[in-house]
Each structure stands twice: as structure tokens, then as C-alpha cells.
Amino acid sequence: MLDQFRTTRRGLMKAGGYLTVAFSLSGWIPSGAAAQDAELPGDLADNPMLNSWIAINEDGTVTLKIGKVELGQGTKTSAAQIAADELYIDMDRLEVISGDTWVVPNEGTTAGSGSAPNCFPAVQAASAEVRGMLLEMAAEQLGQPADQLTIENGTITAGDGSETTYWDLVSGGEFEREASGNAALMPIEEQRYIGQPIPRLDLPAKIIGRPAYVQDIRAENMAHGKIVRPPTYDATLESVDTSVAEGMPGVIAVVRDGSFLGVIAERDGQALAAANALAENASWNVPEGNLPGNDGIFDWLQAEATDSTEYVNTGSPSGGGAKTMEATYYRPYHMHGSIGTSAAVAQMGDDGVMTIQNASQSVFGTGQSIAAMLGMEPSNVHMQHIDGSGCYGHNMADDAAADAALLARALPGRPVRLQYTREQEHKWEPYGSAMVMNIRANVDDEGNVLDWHYNNWSTGHSTRPSGGDPGQLLSARYLEEPFEQPPGRDWGPSSYGAGRNAEAKYVFPHQTMTVNFTPKMPLRVSATRGLGAFANVFAIESFMDELASDAGVDPLEYRLRFLEDERARAVLMKTAEEFGWDDWEPQRGRGRGIAFAQYKNYAAITAIALEVQVNQRNGRVSVVRATAANDSGHMVNPDNIANQIEGGLIQSLSWALKEEVRFDDTQVLSNDWASYPILTFNEVPNIDVHLINSPGQPYLGTGETSQGPTVGALANAITNATGVRYRRLPFLPSRISDGLRG
Amino acid sequence: MVAFRLNGENVDVDVPENTTLLEMLSLDLNEYGPKFGCGLSQCGACTVLVDGEPVVSCETDATAVTGRSVETLSALNDGDTAGxxxxxxxxxxxxxxxxxxxxxxxxxxxxxxxxxxxxxxxxxxxxxxxxxxxxxxxxxxxxxxxxxx
CATH class of the missing domain: 1.10.150.120 ([2Fe-2S]-binding domain)
Incomplete structure (x- = not known):
């Protein structure tokens, strides 16, 4: 399907395998529907039309359409499990289409562990309602009461043996009707797919080398583009001699618009060679000395904060206590660091439609931003999500879509494929913001917290182009008529940005939490797995251990003193039990650590325990083993959940042990995997994951829940092994050694 | 012209100068296994086997496999059946x-x-x-x- 570049609405419908409206089924109302419609769950509220989610096809298949997209987190498979259960069909009858702005419901951005709570209940309710309507239709056709019909894999059978099928009943029609939200769901004990570790639907193609990624698109007559980025963020293009590049083999066009510079060629390698020639023949004005540098960023954050908001102030001040403790923690900028550089394929059609195949998490909003950048009607920018390399937040996928469109506009009629170089991906992606976290606590004679004051300092945690603002697209800022980058922004409850998980879940007599924000962005930043939660949980869980240690209390026991939520306690205790916390025996150079968080303080709960070995001579930290427990509500696919916990844990270890975006006063210096190393196979622990199911509870997303607890457990384990508290990430061997030497 | 064995079959490919093995496999031979990750031999996403040895194809010149045997991911499966x-x-x-x-x-x-x-x-x-x-x-x-x- 990737080889076919689908550009017209008609072609798309055919390719999608379902038919446009032959007649409407809008007249059917489920008999169980109450006069008053119920509140629609999740994303069904904004997309109530049933035919926007589900199509029953004449060929005996069902199409499920979702606005959330596959990022490697298994969302497509989980959504299919739910739809198959509620429609009483086998999963192999289902085709899932996701992230095509002309086809699927607008579910916003696939982010924030939001697919489980928002997409899954919508799919479930819509599927159940369609099934109910099909039963009503069958009852009418067979002349039998609906409650005496049975369904098996789309065939509906009456007590007298007469039967019909979904496909016969619908026969080309659509459910052009709003959901009522009143359909009864399948009882949990009858579910066949929900709760089962169904293998990912998308993986076989990826594992046997079939075209599966946006990077794999080989459209007919496709041309290849490359971009030439400025040397630094605020450099401007003074002049460029394009003649050398234009004379090179295969070059079709050089595209210049202000300081945006690119080239299109017949082949990828030719485009790269021409882009290198352009770079050599370009003259840039490069302002210098306007970045704080990675060693100066923490002072800068505290000096530049202009927007202090006290989001939490609960209980009442103690007025003192036996002792005051205080500590400050530091998190550097982190990269998303996708293994595949971002790519997109765009084509300006003769029908005036710009079609962009891309791996954006926010196809609808980013499409609007691109339309605004191009001066086009939003309806004429058609975004099709195709799986990409894992993104872990807002990486360069949206920029690739925009840049491919800028190039394709210069070559109407031909698909133009763009894939960034590694240096471009590393230097220009929007990083996870550096942060400073300070905690001050008054404690009583027994070390119990009386007053807890939390402050952090941060730049923005989301600059997604999902709001339709072209200024959030990188290249739009460099055009002849540039779009200005909007100032960074932060937001408060319930999800928070910089303040995500900054309120301790522990119950203290008095707690305050303040975010000190600056809208300035010395480095480009945006949503990176967990936003502020990674750093905030690092600080909170480190400080809890510091308090426990000072009080001479076991860190697990100390946490349980202040943790009231029963599900949270169960997860923490499960981790400790499976790790063997109580039986653990100290050895020289070895340490154990435990940490916990409930993501966003209301979503999935994860606790992690780690055992580390610290090399006393060179300061190298090896994670020996990891134990995790998690409660993600009612589990749809336990193996997907476990996979997310494991992956998040390993990625968080990588951030904490190795990663820091390095930059001087002028530019980013981390421009490849040598200058920005990540964890490798030899450094990854084996992981023991324990899942706690909560049947009947809401579905909770798991993708970001292990980031915070992992770094907390790691920091605590290192301290346990060394007797030294490390408060600045990453825990490089040099820093560990410095600490060991005192 | 580069003549070599790809997944057990003889192939002849006409590629421009300075074409990498990765580009030839991807664009000229429609192999979807090897991926561009860095172009710097740092990540291994483009790894293929040349005479049975792992090679990063992103920095290998296409002509370097002349007369040799190259295997990609699709050499390991039989049609749609995974190896x-x-x-x-x-x-x-x-x-x-x-x-x-x-x-x-x-x-x-x-x-x-x-x-x-x-x-x-x-x-x-x-x-x-x-x-x-x-x-x-x-x-x-x-x-x-x-x-x-």
C-alpha cells in the first residue's frame, strides 16, 4: 500500500477497502437506548458519528478508524482487540486505519499516554453500539426478538436456526448516526481479546522486511530532497552560489526561500551530495555568544524565570519542626534520539491538494500548521500517518512533513521524499527541557515531614505544531516571510507541563509546589516522554531517600508512612516483594534503590527497584537487575504494557547514566551518537515486570510511567552503593568518581 | 554496473557514482530491511551480511560488493513466513x-x-x-x- 501514492479522495476510499455511502442507516435506534443520551466516553465525545469509527464492509471485513497512531507502543493492536470483542468478531476480520486526516476521527495528538484513556473507551462504546444496531436490524430481518439472537464472528443466528450476517445486513451502508453512549458493553468475563497478550499486528511486516515505515516509501516517479540547515539557530543566509549544486548529476532544483535552503534530486545520494555542495557555497551571518552553554544552563534557568506559579498549597504550615533539610537537583537537556532520522513524502497534486505521508503524532494540527505556512486551505493539506522510527515525543517528524511540503511545492506533480541527516536530527530536534528542582522540608523528631516545599525551574515542555501555528514548524521561521516562533508556555492542572508529577503523591501535613517558568528557549524544546515528570520524580524520590536516611528508616518503610492510596501502596509493595527487598544483603560496591510514582498523579502507577554495582576505581555504574510493578488500570494487552515498562525503564536509565545535550555559547555540540552516546546492549539489565490488573477500572496509558521511578531508583541505588548522594544528571563515571573522592 | 548475488540471486545494477550499498539496496532493489539511521556507521540500522559478515551498508560503496554475496533481512523469510x-x-x-x-x-x-x-x-x-x-x-x-x- 505504501508504494501507491494515494492522492485523491476517491482513490483513497478504494484503497481503504470500504465503500462510500450507498444508503444511510441513520434511522436505526438501538432498542436499549434511553431517551437521554449518556455522556460519551473518551474521544467519542468530540467525534460522535459512528461511521467515523467503524465501517462494516461487504467483503466480510470491518474497518476500524482511529485518530491515534502507532508509535511502536501497540495502540493499533489494543484498539483492534477492543473493537473485535465488542463487535463479536475475530480479530482477523479487522483492518485498522489510523492517522489519515481524510478518513479517521480527529483524536488530537497521540501523546501523554493518552490513547488508552481516550481512544480505547471510544472504540469500545462505538463498537458496542454498532453491534447493538446490527442486532436490531437482524431482529427485524429475521422476525425474531433481538434478545434471542446470538452472534458469532459476525453471523447472527436466531433460535429457529435462521441467520444473517453483518455484511448482508449492512451491504454498503454506513452508520451515519451519532452514538448515544447507551449501548451495553460485553461483560468482562466474556471478553476474548481484551486482557490477552495479543501479538502486535504491525510487527510481522517490520520483522520480515516488508515496507512498513514512512522511510520505506518508494512512490512512482519519486524525487529526493535534502535540507541545508543554518550553522546555528539564529544564523541567516546572506548569499549562496547555487550553480555548483545545480550542475551536479541528478539535481532537479535548488529551493531557496529566505534562509530556508534545500535541493531536490533524482536520487537520495545525489540530493545529499548537492546539499553538501550548497552548504559549502553558502555564506551565513552567525551571531555568536548568545547561549548559556550546558554548564551555565542551570544558573540561567534560575536567573531567567519570570513566571512563578504556586499550583499547590495544601494543609497548614507547622511553624517549625526539629530540623530543616534542603536539596537541589539538576536535569540537563535530553534528546528524543530516534534511531531513524525523520522523514516524509509530499506531493503537490494537480487537484490543488498537498498530500503528506509522515510520522507526526498530531496529523490534524500539524496539517493545519503546514497549510498556514504554505498559505493553503487546511482542507487541501491531506496528512497520512505512516509508522516511523520511534519518537518518544515531539521529535522532527512534524518538521520533516513541513520540509517535504516546502520542497514538493517547488516540484508539482512529483512525490518528494525527504529524510534528514543524523547531524540535522541531533542538532535541530526539540529537546526535553533542562530543569532545576529544589525541595525543602521541615521534619519532626522522628524524621516525619511536616512542611514540604517544592520549586522547579524550566523552559517549555511542548512546542508542538498541533495548534495550527506555523511558527512551531522549524523551517517556517527561516522563510523570506518568516513565521515567528511563539514564546514557550507552560500549563497547570491536571496534566501539567513543567509541573507534571511535581506535587508529591505522599500525604504531608503541609505541601506547596511552585513552578518557576521562563518562556525563553535558549535551546529548542518540546514534549519528551513524560515532560516534567522525569525530573520531578527524580527529585522527589531522591529527597525521600535523603529524608529516610537522615531519619535512619528503611526507604520503603519511610515511603509507606506517607502513601495513602491503596493501589499505589500495592504497586510499591509488589515491587519490593518481587525484588526481595527485605532479604537483600549488602555487598561491597553494590546498592539497591526503590522509587515510585503515579503518572500525572492520577494515571498509571509504577514502582521500580534496581540493584547496581558501582566500580570504585572508575566510577562506572552497572545496573545488575531491575524489578518493576505497574497498575495500568484494566489491562487491554498485558504484553504491550510490559513492553512499555521495559522500554521506558531502559530509556530512562540511558538518560540518567549517559545523556546530556552539550552546547557552548553559540551552538549545539551533540551532533551524532559519538557525541551523544546512549545505553548499549552490554549495559542493559534484565528486567522483571509484574503487572497488577484492575478489571473494570479505566484504561490507563503506560508509555511514560516508568521514566520517573527508574531515575529515582537509580539515584537511590547509587547512593546506597557509595554513600554519596548525586543530584546532577547524568551520573557519568567522572562525576561518580569525583563524589567517591569527596 | 554492479554485479553481485543478492539473497541468493544474481543481480546487475546500474548505479551512479558514489552510491552507497544502502541506497542501492533500498532504491534500486526495493529491499526494505536495511534502514538509514545515521550514515556514520554508528547505529547499525543498515546492517546487512556480505559474504556472511555483518557490514554497515550506509558507508559502504555499492561497488564494494561486486562479485560478492549480500544478504538482507528478506533472505531470512520464505515469502510471508518468518524465518x-x-x-x-x-x-x-x-x-x-x-x-x-x-x-x-x-x-x-x-x-x-x-x-x-x-x-x-x-x-x-x-x-x-x-x-x-x-x-x-x-x-x-x-x-x-x-x-x-
Whole structure:
């Protein structure tokens, strides 16, 4: 399907395998529907039309359409499990289409562990309602009461043996009707797919080398583009001699618009060679000395904060206590660091439609931003999500879509494929913001917290182009008529940005939490797995251990003193039990650590325990083993959940042990995997994951829940092994050694 | 013109000068396994086998495989049926985004060809030059051990 570049609405419908409206089924109302419609769950509220989610096809298949997209987190498979259960069909009858702005419901951005709570209940309710309507239709056709019909894999059978099928009943029609939200769901004990570790639907193609990624698109007559980025963020293009590049083999066009510079060629390698020639023949004005540098960023954050908001102030001040403790923690900028550089394929059609195949998490909003950048009607920018390399937040996928469109506009009629170089991906992606976290606590004679004051300092945690603002697209800022980058922004409850998980879940007599924000962005930043939660949980869980240690209390026991939520306690205790916390025996150079968080303080709960070995001579930290427990509500696919916990844990270890975006006063210096190393196979622990199911509870997303607890457990384990508290990430061997030497 | 064996079949490909092995496999021969990750021989996403040895195709000139035997991911499956090592990856669900998987499978296949029963430590060492950002390493190790066992 990737080889076919689908550009017209008609072609798309055919390719999608379902038919446009032959007649409407809008007249059917489920008999169980109450006069008053119920509140629609999740994303069904904004997309109530049933035919926007589900199509029953004449060929005996069902199409499920979702606005959330596959990022490697298994969302497509989980959504299919739910739809198959509620429609009483086998999963192999289902085709899932996701992230095509002309086809699927607008579910916003696939982010924030939001697919489980928002997409899954919508799919479930819509599927159940369609099934109910099909039963009503069958009852009418067979002349039998609906409650005496049975369904098996789309065939509906009456007590007298007469039967019909979904496909016969619908026969080309659509459910052009709003959901009522009143359909009864399948009882949990009858579910066949929900709760089962169904293998990912998308993986076989990826594992046997079939075209599966946006990077794999080989459209007919496709041309290849490359971009030439400025040397630094605020450099401007003074002049460029394009003649050398234009004379090179295969070059079709050089595209210049202000300081945006690119080239299109017949082949990828030719485009790269021409882009290198352009770079050599370009003259840039490069302002210098306007970045704080990675060693100066923490002072800068505290000096530049202009927007202090006290989001939490609960209980009442103690007025003192036996002792005051205080500590400050530091998190550097982190990269998303996708293994595949971002790519997109765009084509300006003769029908005036710009079609962009891309791996954006926010196809609808980013499409609007691109339309605004191009001066086009939003309806004429058609975004099709195709799986990409894992993104872990807002990486360069949206920029690739925009840049491919800028190039394709210069070559109407031909698909133009763009894939960034590694240096471009590393230097220009929007990083996870550096942060400073300070905690001050008054404690009583027994070390119990009386007053807890939390402050952090941060730049923005989301600059997604999902709001339709072209200024959030990188290249739009460099055009002849540039779009200005909007100032960074932060937001408060319930999800928070910089303040995500900054309120301790522990119950203290008095707690305050303040975010000190600056809208300035010395480095480009945006949503990176967990936003502020990674750093905030690092600080909170480190400080809890510091308090426990000072009080001479076991860190697990100390946490349980202040943790009231029963599900949270169960997860923490499960981790400790499976790790063997109580039986653990100290050895020289070895340490154990435990940490916990409930993501966003209301979503999935994860606790992690780690055992580390610290090399006393060179300061190298090896994670020996990891134990995790998690409660993600009612589990749809336990193996997907476990996979997310494991992956998040390993990625968080990588951030904490190795990663820091390095930059001087002028530019980013981390421009490849040598200058920005990540964890490798030899450094990854084996992981023991324990899942706690909560049947009947809401579905909770798991993708970001292990980031915070992992770094907390790691920091605590290192301290346990060394007797030294490390408060600045990453825990490089040099820093560990410095600490060991005192 | 580059003449070589690709997955057991003789091929002749006309490519421009300075074409990399990765580009030739991707654009001229429609191989979808090897992926562009860095172009710097740093991540291993483009790994293929040349005469049975793992090679990063992103910095290998296409002409370097003249007269040699190249194997990509699709050499390991039979049509739509996954091969033994690929099936082990499916059985262990040893991927998230899967972008690095092709290169890792090729590197693991080279290991298993030389050492059919590697230890976990040997698997880790063999794969240490292949980067995975999703954090699937623990599952990948299990998958390779499963295929070996």
C-alpha cells in the first residue's frame, strides 16, 4: 500500500477497502437506548458519528478508524482487540486505519499516554453500539426478538436456526448516526481479546522486511530532497552560489526561500551530495555568544524565570519542626534520539491538494500548521500517518512533513521524499527541557515531614505544531516571510507541563509546589516522554531517600508512612516483594534503590527497584537487575504494557547514566551518537515486570510511567552503593568518581 | 554496473557514482530491511551480511560488493513466513518501533551462523554496536537465545 501514492479522495476510499455511502442507516435506534443520551466516553465525545469509527464492509471485513497512531507502543493492536470483542468478531476480520486526516476521527495528538484513556473507551462504546444496531436490524430481518439472537464472528443466528450476517445486513451502508453512549458493553468475563497478550499486528511486516515505515516509501516517479540547515539557530543566509549544486548529476532544483535552503534530486545520494555542495557555497551571518552553554544552563534557568506559579498549597504550615533539610537537583537537556532520522513524502497534486505521508503524532494540527505556512486551505493539506522510527515525543517528524511540503511545492506533480541527516536530527530536534528542582522540608523528631516545599525551574515542555501555528514548524521561521516562533508556555492542572508529577503523591501535613517558568528557549524544546515528570520524580524520590536516611528508616518503610492510596501502596509493595527487598544483603560496591510514582498523579502507577554495582576505581555504574510493578488500570494487552515498562525503564536509565545535550555559547555540540552516546546492549539489565490488573477500572496509558521511578531508583541505588548522594544528571563515571573522592 | 548475488540471486545494477550499498539496496532493489539511521556507521540500522559478515551498508560503496554475496533481512523469510530468527523476534515481541530490528537481526544471524549456541553475554557483545532507542534490548536478547536454543 505504501508504494501507491494515494492522492485523491476517491482513490483513497478504494484503497481503504470500504465503500462510500450507498444508503444511510441513520434511522436505526438501538432498542436499549434511553431517551437521554449518556455522556460519551473518551474521544467519542468530540467525534460522535459512528461511521467515523467503524465501517462494516461487504467483503466480510470491518474497518476500524482511529485518530491515534502507532508509535511502536501497540495502540493499533489494543484498539483492534477492543473493537473485535465488542463487535463479536475475530480479530482477523479487522483492518485498522489510523492517522489519515481524510478518513479517521480527529483524536488530537497521540501523546501523554493518552490513547488508552481516550481512544480505547471510544472504540469500545462505538463498537458496542454498532453491534447493538446490527442486532436490531437482524431482529427485524429475521422476525425474531433481538434478545434471542446470538452472534458469532459476525453471523447472527436466531433460535429457529435462521441467520444473517453483518455484511448482508449492512451491504454498503454506513452508520451515519451519532452514538448515544447507551449501548451495553460485553461483560468482562466474556471478553476474548481484551486482557490477552495479543501479538502486535504491525510487527510481522517490520520483522520480515516488508515496507512498513514512512522511510520505506518508494512512490512512482519519486524525487529526493535534502535540507541545508543554518550553522546555528539564529544564523541567516546572506548569499549562496547555487550553480555548483545545480550542475551536479541528478539535481532537479535548488529551493531557496529566505534562509530556508534545500535541493531536490533524482536520487537520495545525489540530493545529499548537492546539499553538501550548497552548504559549502553558502555564506551565513552567525551571531555568536548568545547561549548559556550546558554548564551555565542551570544558573540561567534560575536567573531567567519570570513566571512563578504556586499550583499547590495544601494543609497548614507547622511553624517549625526539629530540623530543616534542603536539596537541589539538576536535569540537563535530553534528546528524543530516534534511531531513524525523520522523514516524509509530499506531493503537490494537480487537484490543488498537498498530500503528506509522515510520522507526526498530531496529523490534524500539524496539517493545519503546514497549510498556514504554505498559505493553503487546511482542507487541501491531506496528512497520512505512516509508522516511523520511534519518537518518544515531539521529535522532527512534524518538521520533516513541513520540509517535504516546502520542497514538493517547488516540484508539482512529483512525490518528494525527504529524510534528514543524523547531524540535522541531533542538532535541530526539540529537546526535553533542562530543569532545576529544589525541595525543602521541615521534619519532626522522628524524621516525619511536616512542611514540604517544592520549586522547579524550566523552559517549555511542548512546542508542538498541533495548534495550527506555523511558527512551531522549524523551517517556517527561516522563510523570506518568516513565521515567528511563539514564546514557550507552560500549563497547570491536571496534566501539567513543567509541573507534571511535581506535587508529591505522599500525604504531608503541609505541601506547596511552585513552578518557576521562563518562556525563553535558549535551546529548542518540546514534549519528551513524560515532560516534567522525569525530573520531578527524580527529585522527589531522591529527597525521600535523603529524608529516610537522615531519619535512619528503611526507604520503603519511610515511603509507606506517607502513601495513602491503596493501589499505589500495592504497586510499591509488589515491587519490593518481587525484588526481595527485605532479604537483600549488602555487598561491597553494590546498592539497591526503590522509587515510585503515579503518572500525572492520577494515571498509571509504577514502582521500580534496581540493584547496581558501582566500580570504585572508575566510577562506572552497572545496573545488575531491575524489578518493576505497574497498575495500568484494566489491562487491554498485558504484553504491550510490559513492553512499555521495559522500554521506558531502559530509556530512562540511558538518560540518567549517559545523556546530556552539550552546547557552548553559540551552538549545539551533540551532533551524532559519538557525541551523544546512549545505553548499549552490554549495559542493559534484565528486567522483571509484574503487572497488577484492575478489571473494570479505566484504561490507563503506560508509555511514560516508568521514566520517573527508574531515575529515582537509580539515584537511590547509587547512593546506597557509595554513600554519596548525586543530584546532577547524568551520573557519568567522572562525576561518580569525583563524589567517591569527596 | 554492479554485479553481485543478492539473497541468493544474481543481480546487475546500474548505479551512479558514489552510491552507497544502502541506497542501492533500498532504491534500486526495493529491499526494505536495511534502514538509514545515521550514515556514520554508528547505529547499525543498515546492517546487512556480505559474504556472511555483518557490514554497515550506509558507508559502504555499492561497488564494494561486486562479485560478492549480500544478504538482507528478506533472505531470512520464505515469502510471508518468518524465518526461525525472525519468528523468535515475533514470539518474544522483541521490538517496539522496530526500526533498528532489521540491522539487529542481521547481526544476530551472523553470530548464530558462527556460534549456534551463544551465551547471553556473547549475544550482548555481538549486538553491542547496534543501537535501540525504544529499549527493547532485554527482549531482543531473549529472542536471539530462543532462536539459538
Amino acid at each position: 526461525r530468527l525472525q519468528q523468535a523476534f515475533i514470539d518474544e515481541q522483541a521490538a517496539q518501533c522496530g526500526y533498528c530490528t532489521s540491522g539487529i537481526i542481521m547481526r544476530a544471524q551472523a553470530l548464530l551462523d558462527q556460534n549456534p549456541n551463544p551465551s547471553e553475554s556473547e549475544v550482548r557483545t555481538a549486538l553491542n554496536d547496534n543501537l535501540c532507542r525504544c529499549g527493547s534490548q532485554a527482549r531482543v536478547i531473549r529472542a536471539v537465545m530462543r532462536a539459538a536454543g
